[in-house]
Amino acid sequence: MSIVIVGFVYFLLFIAVLFPILILAKKKEVLPPPPPPEQLSKEELDHYDKVEKNLERKLGKKLRREEEKLRKQRIRQLRKKIRERERTRAKLQKRKEPQPDKKKEERQQGANGKPADKTGKKKKGKQDEELNQMAAEGKRKQEQKVKETESEAAAKRKKKEQLRQAILREKQRQKELERQRKELERQRAEQDIKRQKEIKHRKKRIQNSLNKIKDGLAGFLRRQGLYKTSEDIEKERKQREKDLRERKELERRKAQEERERKKKEREAERRKEESTMEKLRKDALAEKQKKLEEEKKLEEEKKKRKEAESKELARITSENKLIKEHIEKEKIKRGEEKEKLRELRKKEKEMQKAEREAERKKREAELDRQRKKERKLRQKEENLVKKEKLSQKKKLDEFRRENKIMQKKMLKEEKLLKKARQRNKVLMQKKLALERKRKSQREKGGKKAGRKISAYKPERKKERSMMHRIAALNPFSGKKLFFKAERIAAKNKSKEKEIRELQNIISGHKKECSRLENDVRKQVNLQKNNARKIQNEKDKIIEEKRKAAQHSDTEIEKAKSEVKRISLARKKEQEGNRKKLKRLKFIEAHWKKELKKWKKDARREAAKAEQKARQARKEAEKRAAVKRREEKQEERRLDRERNQAAKLLKKEKELLLQALERRKMLEQRNKELMRSRNNNESGLKLIPQRADFFLRNVTHDSGLSLDNKQPVRSTAELCSALKNMSDKKYHKLKDDVYSWVIDIVGDVSLAMGIGLTETRSEAIQEIEAHITKLKKIKSKKG
Known part of the structure; x- marks a missing residue:
């Protein structure tokens, strides 16, 4: 017997060792925890959301199945109870059915059909009275019970009605909330549409x-006669x-180079990926081989352990046999021998304990080894x-x-465009001045005095071509507006996507609420059906009792012997x-609690859904506010640009008007000079010395001269004079400098450049640039 027990113990220990090993072998690879949402991209976040939703759906399905199982189980139990009740009622009915008693009938009739003795009649009368009293008491009790059951049923009905009303109210509230949400969404959509329309109208107005400004400019130029020739x-x-x-060729080459570069990069990436994949495959194969080797080692160890255990068992069994024989021999001996036996038993127990301890330690060591291996694998995966x-x-x-580089490039291009526009304006002004000069020359009729100032010098060919090229560009291009519109459209798309996601969430919550409502309805209907069945059974019992109470006197007499039973x-x-009723009441209370829980859950879910919807609304409102702010900023920016354009146009017009006035003044002077030449004989000598005349008038009277009060005779001298001058003085003499450049130098473009400058230093820079340009032209010619 002891051998069997020891063997069973060892078998149990073997199972205890083997079971966790098998579980660990079958266990799937443990994935690392997902990274925090800050580190993830939008696609990864979407993927995690999808996975989360799928898990929730699966869990919901499982929960529903379990609830369905529990509900079916309860229904089965209730049906079982109902069947048992029906069986008991059928048994009672059988007992209640009257059975003919021939002996009693014979006793009543007496011998040969004669009536029985009067003494017997008296006894029967007393018994009848007692029976009647008992029957009356039974009736009274039954009626009382019927009333109690009816009142309970009414109370239950009332509670159910209240529950139904509460559910209806909840539904109504949810419908109202849904309606309000839809109304809000509609209003927001209408507002967005209105805002977009307003933006469109504003853009059109701008x-x-x-366009009007452009048309005005074009008309002005047409009136001034600044049209180009067909050549x-x-x-x-x-x-x-x-x-x-040339630009297309450059772009094509750049695109080709970019394509080749990208192709090379892709090829390098592909090679890198292939190499990494190859390394991973090799690592996986190595790991597999290691695992196989470990499994083989484990199997070998198991075999060795089994052999050792079998040997140990054989040794223990042999020892046990010897101990048993020794015990049988020593049984005859007395107290000393008993003590020895006790010591032997103790030793045996200690040996068993030591064996168990050794096995436990082995198991723990194996488990530690496996844990370490798993940890290493996890670390590798995490890396x-x-x-x-x-x-x-x-x-x-x-x-x-x-992206940043591209943005910088865009900014540079914008700056270049601005510079080009500014240059265009300057060149336009220069062109106007040239045209004026040309007209004045034509009017003079090609005389020596007129030909002296030539506007069409060969060194200005490049300048004119550059001016025409820039004039061809449209300074009021709608590129920025187009890009802005594209950005707004992209933002709208993203917002529409977010709204769609929110709608999906709300619809999911709605479905969940409807499912919960259906479950509640089912439970309520079940309760109603159960209550109805119980009521029907009670009614039947009451009816049977009423019928039993209304039995005739003959039936009561027949049932005398069975009254007690x-x-x-x-x-x-x-x-x-009573017990069954108690049980049913307990079940009813339990279901009520369940219903309350479900209602609470439903309310909580609805509240959560409302909160989410509220948050979504708030976020949408915030976004709308940001959008409105941006639109306002955009409108302000456009207004600013429009105002700037208007100011620039004003300035240009003013400058043109000033130029026209100066031209008129010059024409008047020329006329006066001509008149004086015609009238005077010495007038012919004065005209070649026109520069000296102007120098005297301008420099000595106004102060445009060098340090030694000598008149300024060249652009270099003018530059040095301006350098020695103060800013205040320059502002006073600005018009004189302008007229000096036109009359003495005869360069309208330089005069226009000086006229556009605001400070003395800018004027000096303009003159220096002009001097360097002239030097370059001379050097090229030389």
């Missing part, structure tokens, strides 16, 4: 105003085509995930860097019914 237009067109071809994340981060950083059975039945 565009119209810009100039043809040259410009050819030049533009040439520039376009791999980290590497992937780092690579993704690097890619993102590169993409951002490229029936009363006892009735008592038992009542006790059973």
Whole structure:
């Protein structure tokens, strides 16, 4: 017997060792925890959201199945109880059915059909009275019970009605909330549409105003007679085509180089990925081989352990046999031998304990080893995930860097465009001045005095071509507006996406609420059906009791002998019914609690859904506010630009008017000079010395002279004079400098440049630039 027990113990220990090993072998690879949402990209976040939703759906399905199982189980139990009750009622009915008693009938009739003795009649009368009294008491009790059951049923009905009303109210409230939400969404959509329309109208108004300004400029130029000749237009067109071809060729080359570079990068990335994949495969194979080797080692160890255990068992069994024989021999001996036996038993127990301890230690060591291996594997996986994340981060950083570079390029291009526009304005003004000069020369009729100031010098060919090229560009291009509109459209798309996601969430919550409501409705209907069944059974019992109470006197007489038995059975039945009623009440209370819980859950879910919707609304409102702010800023910026454009136009007009006035003044002076020449004989000598005349008048009277009060005779001298001058003095003499440049130097473009400057230093820079340009032209000619 002891051998069997020891063997069983060892078998149990073997199972205890083997079971966790098998579980660990079957266990799936443990994935690392997901990274925090700050480190994830939008696609990864979407993926995690999808996974989370799927898990929630699966868990919900499982919970529903379990609830359904529990509900079916309860229904089965209730049906079982109902069947038992029906069986008991059927048994009672059988007992209540009257059976003919021939002996009693014979006793009543007496011998040979004669009536029985009077003494017997008296006894029967007393018994009848007692029976009647008992029957009346039974009736009274039954009626009382019926009333109690009816009142309970009414109370239950009332509670159910209240529950139904509460559910209806909750539904109504949810409908109202849904309606309000839809109304809000509709209003917001209408407001967005209105805002977009207003923005469109504003943009149109701004565009119209810009077009009007352009038309005004064009008209002004037409009136001034600044139209180009067909030859100039043809040259410009050819030049533009040439520039376009060159630009396209450059762009094509750049695109080709970019494509080749990207192809090389992709190839390098692909090779890197392949190499990493190959390394991963090799690592995986090595790990698999290691695992196989470990498994083989474990199997060998198990085999060795089994052999050792079998040997140990054989040794223990042999020892046990010897001990048993020794015990049988020593049984005859007395106290000393008993003590020895006790010591042997103690030793045996200690040996068993030591064996158990050794086995436990072995198990713990194996478990530790396995845990270490798992930890290493987990660390490797985590390292791999980290590497992937780092690579993704690097890619993102590169993409951002490229983005920044592109933005910088865009800014540079915008700056260049602005400069080109400014230059265009200057050149336009220069052109106007040239045209004026040309007209004045034509009027003079090609005399020596007129030909002296030549506007069409060969060194200005480049300048004129540049001016025409810039004039061809449209300074009021709607590029920025177009890009802005594109950005707004992209933002709108993203917002529409977010709204769609919120709608999906709300619909999910709605479905969940409807499902909970259906479950509650089902439970309520079940309760109603159960209550109805119980009520029907009670009604049947009451009806049977009423019928039993209305039995005739003959039936009561027949049932005299069974009155006591029936009363006892009735008592038992009542006790059973009382217990069943208690049980049913307990079940009802339990279901009520369940219902309350479900309602609470439903309310909580609805509250959560409302909160989410509220948050979504708030976020949408915030976004709308940000959008409105941005739109206002955009409108202000456009207004600013429009005002600036208007101011520039004003300035240009003013400058043109000033130029026209100066031209008129010059024409008047020329006329006066001509008149004096015609009238005077010495007038012919004065005209070649026109410069000296102007120098005297301008320099000595106004102060435009060098330090030794000598008159300024060249642009270099003018530059040095301006350097020695103060800013205040320059502002006073600005018009004199302008007229000096036109009359003495005869360069309208330089005069226009000086006229556009605001400070003395800018005027000096303009003159120096003019001098350097002239030097370059001379050196090229030389």
